[in-house]
Amino acid sequence: MIKQPYDRTSKESIEEYAMNLKEKTFRDVILEDPNITDEDRAILFEYYNDYRTKGSLGQLIEKHFFFYDINNNSEADFNEAGVELKVTPYMIKSNGDLKAKERLVLTIINYMKDYKESDFLKSHVYEKCALMLLIYYLYEPNKERLDYLINYIKLFQIPEEDLEIIKNDYKIIIEKIKNGKAEEISEGDTNYLGACTKGANANSLRDQPFSNVKAMQRAFCLKNSYMSYVLNHYIVNKTEDYEAIIKDANILKTQSLENYILSKLKPYYNQDIEFLKHKFDIPYTVSNKAFTYLLAKGMLNVVNEKIEEFEKANIKIKAIRLRTDGMPKESMSFPAFKYTEIVNEEWLDSELYETFSTTKYLFMIYQYIDDNTLIFKKAMFWNVPEKDLNSEIKNVWKTTVERIKNNEYDNLPKISESPILHVRPHAQNANDTYPTLDGKQAIKKCFWLNASYIKKQIEESED
DNA sequence: GCATGATCATGC
DNA sequence: GCATGATCATGC
Numbered sequence: 001m002i003k004q005p006y007d008r009t010s011k012e013s014i015e016e017y018a019m020n021l022k023e024k025t026f027r028d029v030i031l032e033d034p035n036i037t038d039e040d041r042a043i044l045f046e047y048y049n050d051y052r053t054k055g056s057l058g059q060l061i062e063k064h065f066f067f068y069d070i071n072n073n074s075e076a077d078f079n080e081a082g083v084e085l086k087v088t089p090y091m092i093k094s095n096g097d098l099k100a101k102e103r104l105v106l107t108i109i110n111y112m113k114d115y116k117e118s119d120f121l122k123s124h125v126y127e128k129c130a131l132m133l134l135i136y137y138l139y140e141p142n143k144e145r146l147d148y149l150i151n152y153i154k155l156f157q158i159p160e161e162d163l164e165i166i167k168n169d170y171k172i173i174i175e176k177i178k179n180g181k182a183e184e185i186s187e188g189d190t191n192y193l194g195a196c197t198k199g200a201n202a203n204s205l206r207d208q209p210f211s212n213v214k215a216m217q218r219a220f221c222l223k224n225s226y227m228s229y230v231l232n233h234y235i236v237n238k239t240e241d242y243e244a245i246i247k248d249a250n251i252l253k254t255q256s257l258e259n260y261i262l263s264k265l266k267p268y269y270n271q272d273i274e275f276l277k278h279k280f281d282i283p284y285t286v287s288n289k290a291f292t293y294l295l296a297k298g299m300l301n302v303v304n305e306k307i308e309e310f311e312k313a314n315i316k317i318k319a320i321r322l323r324t325d326g327m328p329k330e331s332m333s334f335p336a337f338k339y340t341e342i343v344n345e346e347w348l349d350s351e352l353y354e355t356f357s358t359t360k361y362l363f364m365i366y367q368y369i370d371d372n373t374l375i376f377k378k379a380m381f382w383n384v385p386e387k388d389l390n391s392e393i394k395n396v397w398k399t400t401v402e403r404i405k406n407n408e409y410d411n412l413p414k415i416s417e418s419p420i421l422h423v424r425p426h427a428q429n430a431n432d433t434y435p436t437l438d439g440k441q442a443i444k445k446c447f448w449l450n451a452s453y454i455k456k457q458i459e460e461s462e463d
Numbered sequence: 464g465c466a467t468g469a470t471c472a473t474g475c
Numbered sequence: 476g477c478a479t480g481a482t483c484a485t486g487c
Contacts, residue, residue: 095475284473286481287471287472287480287481287482287483288472288473288480288481289472289473289474289479289480289481290473290474290480292480318480318481319480319481321481321482329482330481330482330483332480332481333479333480333481333482334479334480335478335479335480336478336479414466414467415465415466415467416466422466422467424466424467424468424469425467425468425469425470426469426479426480427469427470428469428470428471428476428477428478429469429470429471430468430469430470432470432477443468443469444478446479451465
């Protein structure tokens with residue numbers, strides 16, 4: 001047994017020792033391990049540089065920095081101190097902001113057992129995130145893994161106001177298992193704690209207790225958007241113009257975040273846009289993309305630039321204008337895809353799957369009463385249902401990829417080909433193009449959710 | 464009235 | 476200059 005240069009029963013001692021990792025690379029850690037021979041070092045460099053050994057950078061820190069055996073893995077890493085070790089990458093965005101590179105995976109969901117514990121604070125997943133030693137390293141695309149730099153180390157406990165939201169997230173996931181709907185779980189169902197797919201492909205299917213339908217294997221995770229916020233605000237202490245809707249965590253003891261938000265918007269249902277525009281002093285018209293965000297902020301009493309909970313939960317606001325007959329005037333657009341990139345994606349790793357499976361939308365719905373009168377009809381939360389995502393949407397995506405591979409840029413899935421999704425131009429003008437596979441250029445296009453599908457989603461939420 | 468192609472407007 | 480949410484315009 002190697003002597004450990006810290007007290008593994010003390011969280012303070014663990015954190016203090018971990019601070020030695022600051023500004024070191026993973027290669028440095030191996031170089032500084034006194035317990036291995038030069039010969040072993042060469043083998044270790046090769047082993048850990050292999051990107052296929054996923055999760056191994058965490059293993060490297062456990063073995064060669066904390067010097068402990070990783071055989072007994074189901075309990076907390078530092079069991080006596082109740083500390084879980086998490087080694088996780090972050091990136092620097094083009095505007096200089098930091099962003100978690102990935103969601104933080106906590107533990108595989110055991111469908112057959114986990115539903116039995118309805119109290120999140122007593123759950124297995126809470127043990128895995130109650131107190132975490134977060135070690136952030138900077139991911140850089142063109143570097144060898146061992147040369148990634150460790151820059152932030154922090155013992156992190158989930159703040160009280162976040163915990164209330166997470167408790168509710170846990171309940172939502174557990175309820176789906178109890179209702180025999182484990183196969184319909186989606187990361188977008190919840191706010192901070194998610195259930196992400198886990199396993200190489202859609203064939204990693206598992207039994208569930210209250211249905212014979214097999215469900216995709218999933219893990220509890222803290223969502224990418226939440227971890228990005230944690231990094232920027234709780235670890236780097238960036239002070240930014242964010243403001244929370246929930247000013248007192250007690251509010252969430254009796255209702256969900258979504259219900260609280262809707263209760264704040266409800267008093268303005270059916271009000272004329274002209275009236276609301278003046279009431280909240282909004283200089284734009286509805287067609288301006290800033291209008292709806294400003295309107296929501298006004299109703300939610302948020303003064304600062306951005307809404308904190310929306311950033312953490314990856315909630316995006318979408319404006320929908322209904323005609324007098326209730327049909328949305330337009331289909332709903334999403335960011336344009338690059339022809340040369342989409343053809344290299346697998347469905348479960350694709351941009352579209354990532355966007356649709358992790359985003360929750362707040363639909364702000366307007367309706368024309370006559371040609372000149374538009375009212376704020378109502379608001380609703382929505383995320384793409386897993387059953388649509390993994391059937392129809394997946395098929396349209398696959399058809400799109402196939403036709404691009406055949407260089408059929410003018411023959412991408414039309415609205416008549418699917419009840420849910422189609423492909424259409426999304427550019428500044430006809431000269432706004434992306435390169436094609438055959439070395440030419442084609443106008444930028446994106447996936448659109450059909451107006452009729454949006455209509456159906458609005459109607460179903462009214463049941 | 465719908466499908467489809469095209470473009471506006473803002474912000475970074 | 477470009478990304479993106481939102482919307483316009485035309486032809487059948």
